[in-house]
Amino acid sequence: MKDQDIEQLQAHIENRIRELQQLLDQSAEFAEKKSLQSDDEAANLDLTINASVDSTLLANLRTELALLSRNQQWLNSDEAGYCELCGDNIPLQRLLAAPHTRRCIDCAQIP
Numbered sequence: 001m002k003d004q005d006i007e008q009l010q011a012h013i014e015n016r017i018r019e020l021q022q023l024l025d026q027s028a029e030f031a032e033k034k035s036l037q038s039d040d041e042a043a044n045l046d047l048t049i050n051a052s053v054d055s056t057l058l059a060n061l062r063t064e065l066a067l068l069s070r071n072q073q074w075l076n077s078d079e080a081g082y083c084e085l086c087g088d089n090i091p092l093q094r095l096l097a098a099p100h101t102r103r104c105i106d107c108a109q110i111p
């Protein structure tokens with residue numbers, strides 16, 4: 001991979017990590033709000049429903065965050081940009097679209 005491409009990807013990943021951390025911070029505030037609102041049943045129910053949707057979303061965000069920080073290290077290594085399964089070069093456009101991946105499009109289909 002070209003240094004320039006790696007730099008672009010690193011910046012891209014950093015932005016996404018910042019975004020994810022903001023979302024996680026917001027949901028921490030949300031949980032706090034929920035515990036303060038315990039005397040209002042309707043509002044509480046609303047928050048509980050949202051929270052269960054949220055917990056799946058949050059798990060996904062945390063997974064993405066972990067994969068992104070893993071890929072920050074990957075991009076600093078000699079394997080940067082090579083598919084972890086077949087070893088092919090992963091196109092920059094794919095990595096920009098899915099910065100958490102380490103697989104080419106073909107290998108992404110393999111479970």
Ligand SMILES: [Zn+2]
Binds near residue numbers: 085103108
């Ligand atoms: Zn591959």
